[in-house]
Amino acid sequence: MSQPGAGFDIYAHLQARPSPHMHCPHCNGVGGASPNPELVFACNLCGAPRIMMPDGMPVEPATLGLLQKADRARKKRGFLAGLGVVGAVGAAFGLLVTLITFFISVGWSLLPALLFVAPSILAIVFARGARGAATKEIASSIDAAWISAAGDLVRAGKIKSAADLSRVTGVDPGRAQQVFTMLTVDADLGASHVRIDAGPVVAQVPVDPRFAALEERERQAEAEASAALDARAKGRSG
Numbered sequence: 001m002s003q004p005g006a007g008f009d010i011y012a013h014l015q016a017r018p019s020p021h022m023h024c025p026h027c028n029g030v031g032g033a034s035p036n037p038e039l040v041f042a043c044n045l046c047g048a049p050r051i052m053m054p055d056g057m058p059v060e061p062a063t064l065g066l067l068q069k070a071d072r073a074r075k076k077r078g079f080l081a082g083l084g085v086v087g088a089v090g091a092a093f094g095l096l097v098t099l100i101t102f103f104i105s106v107g108w109s110l111l112p113a114l115l116f117v118a119p120s121i122l123a124i125v126f127a128r129g130a131r132g133a134a135t136k137e138i139a140s141s142i143d144a145a146w147i148s149a150a151g152d153l154v155r156a157g158k159i160k161s162a163a164d165l166s167r168v169t170g171v172d173p174g175r176a177q178q179v180f181t182m183l184t185v186d187a188d189l190g191a192s193h194v195r196i197d198a199g200p201v202v203a204q205v206p207v208d209p210r211f212a213a214l215e216e217r218e219r220q221a222e223a224e225a226s227a228a229l230d231a232r233a234k235g236r237s238g
């Protein structure tokens with residue numbers, strides 16, 4: 001048995017703080033996160049999507065809101081998967097009862113068909129459609145959360161490129177590139193903010209004066225073109 005040496009502090013564990021990466025803002029558990037093909041990173045304890053900011057930077061409320069939205073869609077999809085299974089079991093049971101009743105009385109076999117088979121099939125169809133919608137919502141919320149987090153990191157001066165984003169957050173380079181492209185597209189469009197599904201504001205990007213100038217030039221060109229067309233039409237009719 002090892003003896004505690006000089007300076008051994010039996011209360012050391014009370015001062016030791018886990019790395020902020022270990023702490024989950026969803027479940028408040030301290031279990032870290034693992035790569036996940038759909039959620040990018042998922043909490044090892046509750047399975048919610050995570051973004052691990054560097055240098056102990058907190059996940060901003062807007063970003064967290066988007067991650068929570070993705071998590072709600074994920075849980076909903078889990079419930080719908082259960083509903084699909086219940087529907088399949090109900091349909092199988094209903095078909096069996098319908099078949100048995102059919103041999104006794106054709107008329108009476110309509111009863112189990114209406115009571116079990118029809119609602120079960122409706123449940124299966126509904127669950128499938130709603131699951132597809134939930135999957136899309138997860139993907140769009142995760143994208144929006146990463147764009148938001150990348151925007152925060154750019155503004156904090158922590159990153160300048162997709163390679164930086166990949167390095168500081170551990171996200172794979174391919175997705176980092178994707179996130180950065182979406183972030184730059186938002187900035188190039190000169191949108192003061194980007195909304196996704198009327199969720200929280202995703203990224204605050206200053207309005208680009210170049211864009212306003214471009215719009216002005218376009219308006220002018222349009223006016224000139226329509227004036228030229230009017231003149232031509234007048235010349236033809238006159």
Ligand SMILES: [Zn+2]
Nearest residue numbers: 024027043046
């Ligand atoms: Zn968690």
